[in-house]
Structure formats: structure tokens, C-alpha cells
Amino acid sequence: MNTAQRLGFDKNTKLLIIHADDAGLSHSENQATIQALEKGIVNSYSMMVPCPWFLEMARFAKNNTQYDLGIHLTLTCEWENYRFGPVLPVSEVPSLVDEHGHFFKKREQLRENATPEDVEKELRAQIEKALNYGLAPTHIDSHMYSVGAHAEYLKIYKRLGEHYNLSVLVNEQVMQMVGLNPKTHIKKNDFVIDHTYVGDFQYFENDGLAAYYQSVLENLGPGLNLILLHPAFDEHEMQGITINHPNFGSEWRQQDFDFFTSEKTRDMLKKHNIQMVTFGDIKTSHSL
Secondary structure, three states: OOHHHHOOOOOOOEEEEEEEEEEOOOHHHHHHHHHHHHOOOOOEEEEOOOOOOHHHHHHHHHHOOOOEEEEEEOOEOOOOOOOOOOOOOHHHOHHHEOOOOOEEOOHHHHHHHOOHHHHHHHHHHHHHHHHHOOOOOOEEEEHHHHHHOOHHHHHHHHHHHHHOOOEEOOOHHHHHHOOOOHHHHOOOOOOOOOEEEEOOHHHHHHOOHHHHHHHHHHOOOOEEEEEEEOOOOOOHHHHHHOOOOOOOOHHHHHHHHHHHOOHHHHHHHHHOOEEEOOHHHHHHHHOO
């Protein structure tokens, strides 16, 4: 039985969430995300609370509650020249940062250094900061799925979702991506996304991401599906942030934006009988 069936839909129903990650990362990321929500077919997004442009996106979210909002819990910062750290004072979560007070670049560094106690304090602080701004999130997810860097972090992630009554992104493919065994770490009562799709680097280098996303939509299977994208504009700000990082770089993010604001893509959803749904819809309709 797939998740769509468990939610009360017919077994052949193709449910899809089109989700924009990384809002708050930059002005470019914010503006592209807003346009993708208002003019495109993106129907859900999540926000990085520790980032410098969080406030701009928080103001948008507060004034536009019709859009499905999540908290993109952040424990890593992968960029070369664009660095940020926790929302808590470094002295309160010293194991989360490098010698300069910035988040580690890689999940492996996080796993080697971060104590579960500091992880929980910081993730809770990020959620609380969003709530204190008056935001009303429906779900939590994780930047680079860093909550999967260690089994203890994953337990904290799930526990915070339960504590704040927020849906939690749990999926086999994402767990495998970060090296967790889904059979061990997906529990009976977890709410599971059946299939999650993230842009493919080989497509990006060869045919472009549009070809990848078109293939995903044309072959989308029954159940609850999730496409994770990262819309931004290929201009000076994002080029500077993503220097020497072609995967999820500025050109990548522009391709994400272009595809999911295209009328051709909207028509593909109708052609393939894909039903759009959000974390908020599911949470409200099915009391998750």
C-alpha cells in the first residue's frame, strides 16, 4: 500500500508536491522562489532560518499564508566564500561550527564533530525563531538532509516534528543518499514520501535539467511524490555564492526556475493526470 492509499486516495492516484528548498539563502533565491509560487507551479517551499536573507522571506511568508511553508533545518554551509553559522550564540553550540564560527561544509564533518545535544538546541532554536516571527509552518525538512548524518540527529528531527506538530520529510531515496539504511531508520508510524526526485548532475551536464524533470513527470508513478528544486537566478549574487559548485550552482537554479514556471510544464501535469497536493493539505485533510 502506497502513501496515497493510506491517505484515502485510489491506489493509482499520482500525488505530487513541487517543493522549493533554500528560501532565505539569498535575495536571488527569495525572488525566484516567490515568482515560482506566484506565477509557476511550485506549491510548497521551505526556509533557511540561519541565512542572512531569512527576514525578507519571513516577511513574504507572514503576508502570504496561502503558500505551504516549511522550515529547512540547517546544520551545514557548503559554499566557498559565503559562510554562515547557527542562530544560537556559538558559545552555546560549539560543536556545530568550525574555527571561524561557521557551519561545517560537509555532513561527514558534522557527524565527526556535532553532539546530539547541540544539534537539538540549534534545530529547536531555528523553529522557535520562525514561530516568533509569526510564521505558520506545516512541515520541516533538512538542508543537505544533514539530519541524516547521524542516527541520533534523525531521532531528534523526528522528535521535533512531533513536538511542534509538523510533518517531517522522511523518504527512502533521501536516506540512501546520505548513507542511512531505510529499513533500519524508517519506523512503522513515520509518514513517508513514496518517491523523492532531485535534479540529476549527469542530465545537467548533458541534456539540461529540463530533460530530467520532463522524464520524471512523464514517468511519475502512483503514490505520494516529491520534487525538490532550488530556484534562483543565474546572476552575480548567486554566481558569487555558488562559485566552484556547479551542482546546485546558479545555472542549475536558473534551470530549476525556468522549468517550473513554464506553461508547458503546467500542461504536462494535466496530460499525465498528476494531482498537486501540499504538506498542509495532507496535514489538514488527514489529521497527520
